[in-house]
Amino acid sequence: MSNELLEDLKWRGLLYQQTDEEGLAEVLEKDKISLYCGVDPTADSMHIGHIVPLLTLRRFQMHGHRPILLVGGATGMIGDPSGRNEERQLQTAEQIDRNVDGIKVQMQQIFDFQTENGAQMVNNRDWIGAMSVIEFLRDFGKLISVNYMLAKDSVASRLETGISFTEFSYTLIQAIDFNHLYDNYNCRVQIGGSDQWGNITSGLEVIRKTHGEETKAFGITIPLVTKADGTKFGKSAGGSVWLDAKKTSPYEFYQFWINTSDADVIKYLKIFTFISREEVEALEKTVETEAHLRKAQKVLAEEMTKLIHGESALDDAQRITKALFSGDLKALSASEMKAAFKDVPSIEMERTAKPIVDLIVEAGISSSKRQAREDVTNGAISVNGEKVTDLDYIIDGKDRLEDTFAIIRRGKKKYHMVQFLA
Numbered sequence: 001m002s003n004e005l006l007e008d009l010k011w012r013g014l015l016y017q018q019t020d021e022e023g024l025a026e027v028l029e030k031d032k033i034s035l036y037c038g039v040d041p042t043a044d045s046m047h048i049g050h051i052v053p054l055l056t057l058r059r060f061q062m063h064g065h066r067p068i069l070l071v072g073g074a075t076g077m078i079g080d081p082s083g084r085n086e087e088r089q090l091q092t093a094e095q096i097d098r099n100v101d102g103i104k105v106q107m108q109q110i111f112d113f114q115t116e117n118g119a120q121m122v123n124n125r126d127w128i129g130a131m132s133v134i135e136f137l138r139d140f141g142k143l144i145s146v147n148y149m150l151a152k153d154s155v156a157s158r159l160e161t162g163i164s165f166t167e168f169s170y171t172l173i174q175a176i177d178f179n180h181l182y183d184n185y186n187c188r189v190q191i192g193g194s195d196q197w198g199n200i201t202s203g204l205e206v207i208r209k210t211h212g213e214e215t216k217a218f219g220i221t222i223p224l225v226t227k228a229d230g231t232k233f234g235k236s237a238g239g240s241v242w243l244d245a246k247k248t249s250p251y252e253f254y255q256f257w258i259n260t261s262d263a264d265v266i267k268y269l270k271i272f273t274f275i276s277r278e279e280v281e282a283l284e285k286t287v288e289t290e291a292h293l294r295k296a297q298k299v300l301a302e303e304m305t306k307l308i309h310g311e312s313a314l315d316d317a318q319r320i321t322k323a324l325f326s327g328d329l330k331a332l333s334a335s336e337m338k339a340a341f342k343d344v345p346s347i348e349m350e351r352t353a354k355p356i357v358d359l360i361v362e363a364g365i366s367s368s369k370r371q372a373r374e375d376v377t378n379g380a381i382s383v384n385g386e387k388v389t390d391l392d393y394i395i396d397g398k399d400r401l402e403d404t405f406a407i408i409r410r411g412k413k414k415y416h417m418v419q420f421l422a
């Protein structure tokens, strides 16, 4: 049996492992179901790696199914060993509470909660936190053998280097979650990243043991997003690409996507956006015939920035991009300039009125005084977007930005930030 939604997921490259492909197709043809994905509060924000399974959940929602978003207030206290070769550092309960709050807000931005099949948010602290040790060991510990747990990748790969009993137990806790949601939310499917296969199948094992072999629950994992050049996906110069605008500004976020290579852009449009197959295929043609226009990258960056930060943040990001491209910085506010130039070389200086030539030598922008004079007279230097050709030009805080910082450009593209100390 084929199912439109599953076919679409397959075409998008979103299916990695599945427990019972046929069985799931059959269920989805007949019923509207509930399904879940969990995120542990390891930080106060999600990064773009987290959103792939979540966006997949949203694709289910768009087909009438109901997403359950689980925040791991309990599992975050334990630490998932999956995909890690070292024991995790425990976080304090207060930190985890803060992280839970941050992640909830971001989930609210991605999902629709109001409609008939609106998303539901749950925290496993609500049932795991209330469970006694005796209940845990008698009601669930008996269902799963240590041998079974030792065979999980997440455990087997750590037997040499060591794994605490705490992290060893993790898979059983996530299994209890699936069983709990199966019982109380009629949840039939769990989705996760490829490293979650072991935890998802533990859940199916517990559900089978408590409900009988005939129970219809399913697991799906999603492939790790890769880059054609072999480097790790989801990193920019400053590290992870976060959803939190305070950690990764909407401008940087937009830049991250717009810089996607031609070799990756179509794959990412399929994985990350909701644009239709026809549109993706049309964009694929543009990559083949007019790659220099970067139409596919623009659509990707627009869709993603709009989804995570909203329309007006997208407008701002595009305005900054345009201003930088044309070199006309006058359209930008001081805070936009700061965001736009966050990654350019920056130097701190005393705030004393100084001729331009001295300043650019001191800041290391021109290599010598002679070079600096040449640069200025040749029109190679601009301050906050204004070309400066006068050798006697004094930077003295008259310009609107110079009391805190100045953006100095040498040549076409080399930007520097000079931050004036108060």
Ligand SMILES: N[C@@H](Cc1ccc(O)cc1)C(=O)O
Pocket: 037, 038, 039, 040, 070, 072, 075, 080, 124, 173, 174, 175, 177, 178, 196, 199
């Ligand atoms: N273990 C998952 C998060 C998770 C937690 C609890 C669950 O029930 C499901 C998923 C992860 O680290 O990505």
